[in-house]
Amino acid sequence: MTDQSYQPSVAGLRAFVAVARKLHFGSAATELGISQPALSQALAALETGLGMRLVERTTRRVFLTSQGEALLPRAVAVVRAVDEMLLAARGAEDPLKGGLRLGLIPTVAPYVLPAILSGVAGRLPELTLQVVEDQTARLLDQLRDGVLDVAVLALPVDAAGIAEIPMYDEDFVLALPTGHRLAGRKRVDPADMADLPLLLLDEGHCLRDQALEVCQLAGFRPDLGQTRAASLATAVQCVEGGLGVTLIPATAVDAETAGGRLATATFAAPRPGRRIGLVFRESAGRMAAYRRFAALLTGVIADAGADGRITPIEPPVSEPA
Template structure:
């Protein structure tokens, strides 16, 4: 049973969070810049003070106990609060300086990063982005455990404790082999998907779910091919090879049609699409700075003319 008078040290909490993130004592110690024995001692002190085992160690692996998994979000919140306190004491609560770990999903990253990295480099020269590309669920997991500061993905995320900031909306287009009878159409009905071999991304990609949602809203059951792609670029290459059609976001059109072997068609209004936003831990206390960052990214992407920025992109 926990002694109610016990006050955990920030070192113990940081040790716990680092081990929980890495599930490896050596890597956790390296992240914190301390020796492994020092890290183990800090964690052991926290567990002794709480009267709980937070981490289970075996000769082959490290894992969280049920108590550790339950207490991890509170430990992350406590560490965030201390970090903010220290930054505030130094007069610099702005995370838009130094390094910022930004996650981006694969159906966005290749198409916006060149413009965003160049633009932010000019607008915020003191900010260095560390970019991590991964699927939505894994990015949200890394955000919750503190491995990421923020992430760009399709909204809504719908996760308690995760704040969402709308950045822009973009349409989906139908990609098909060049010369296809539907190529170049401007008012395509989603009903036509019922008669087309639709290629999907693998499980875990949000665009797979979004494509199926488009079909569901149109009241059709698409002719799903067995071919599934691990990336949007692979799906497009399969389309160019005549294996079917696929949905692509408007921001990808310039890149994916550059080879000249792909045709596209636009859907009739209201066009199917997705809303892209920036997500972050609400416990970080940095909502205002992240709204500023979201507005910067939204405005940079809007310069391409491929997206629609809401009237107030810096607010949810």
């Protein structure tokens, strides 16, 4: 009779599964990398604990009992589950193996995500990304709650418990309707926007706040008109329709001007822009690994056509762990 308090050991289950697979004690012991007496002892302990014979051995052969045949699939499932847990634990030692949950803000994701996905697949084949696109505040909430591992945001976020790794700087570009008097200009003064209807994203988008900061630094309050957009793509479409102008990040220029109905102008130095970086929970204690990941992301974004549009930020010589 089985002792209700008995808990079979993993060693005993491995011994049972190996013997059932090989039907030979010597071969099973070799497979497990243990001695044959150790294998026999582990199997005997399992049988004693279960109160039943699982394997019979004669001078001529080894075979499973009917009870062994019945319990084998469950033993295999337990051993497989333990192996999967150990693999997951080894992957957890290196966050760049296994699964990584990545958040991106909407003014970054559409323009760099294709490069990130293809670049990560090629350079970190053991890493599987899960991607979430959302506004900054909600991404930070998901980081704090453990729903996300890392996020690509505009810096600084100045959030308690959140570590920041700068990746690159990029300029803002003025998006205009084709034929606009400023179209194609290379050294626009931000103050030149003072008399233009500026289209902004909805509340919650960091690019909205950054555009208003550019206007404030230039010494004017923008004419916001009545149009607001939920996405940068919508704002660009409104610009193309003659409803105003807007600011777009340099990484968005190629995608948003591909249709031929949008003109751009660049600002005079010092050009307004933003800093993009990788953020994560300080409590995760994975600064070194995430620095490698941030550097990889910056590299694949530059290699995909953003070289010259972004200025990569070199990591410090000495990295904290």
